[in-house]
Amino acid sequence: MNRARKVDLWDVVNKSWQNVRYLSGKKKINFVNMLKEKELIVVSDEKALTHIVQNLLQNSIKFVPEDQGEIKVIWQDKGDEWWIGVQDNGPGIPKDEQDRVFERFYQVKGQSAKGIKGTGLGLSICKNLIYNLGGKIWVESPIQGKKYGCIIWFSLPKK
Secondary structure: OOOEEEEEHHHHHHHHHHHHHHHHOOOOEEEEEOOOOOOOEEEEEHHHHHHHHHHHHHHHHHHOOOOOEEEEEEEEEOOOEEEEEEEEOOOOOOHHHOOHHHOOOOOOOOOHHHOOOOOOOHHHHHHHHHHHOOOOEEEEOOOOOOOOOEEEEEEEEOO
């Protein structure tokens, strides 16, 4: 069954945030969707894109600070594809673990000691979904010019 149709990525991000923001609990998180409405349109599977974005937002919620958490959804136009990134001001991911976070059941060392729970499946599932949509996924951490933070980028073909 082909579920591809025109999808507005701005709308996917906003709906995804509405679906997961309750997970922030008492955290004070500043959320910003930097995408532009009706500008980032792809022909894709909206259900898969929503699953991807919700998972990336959930991960960011887990890792941002209690009082001054920041999560942004950013984008870049790369010609024949869009790059979409979920950026946070959490502790980041060590360089030697960045490729491994997309493996099934892998969790960054020390997370459970800090009380951060997960199954280690979310990013692996995202990777498979994105590849099925014709894109890629990768990590930028620390964020250029900063000592911490993380951006999980994924690409999507425009056509």
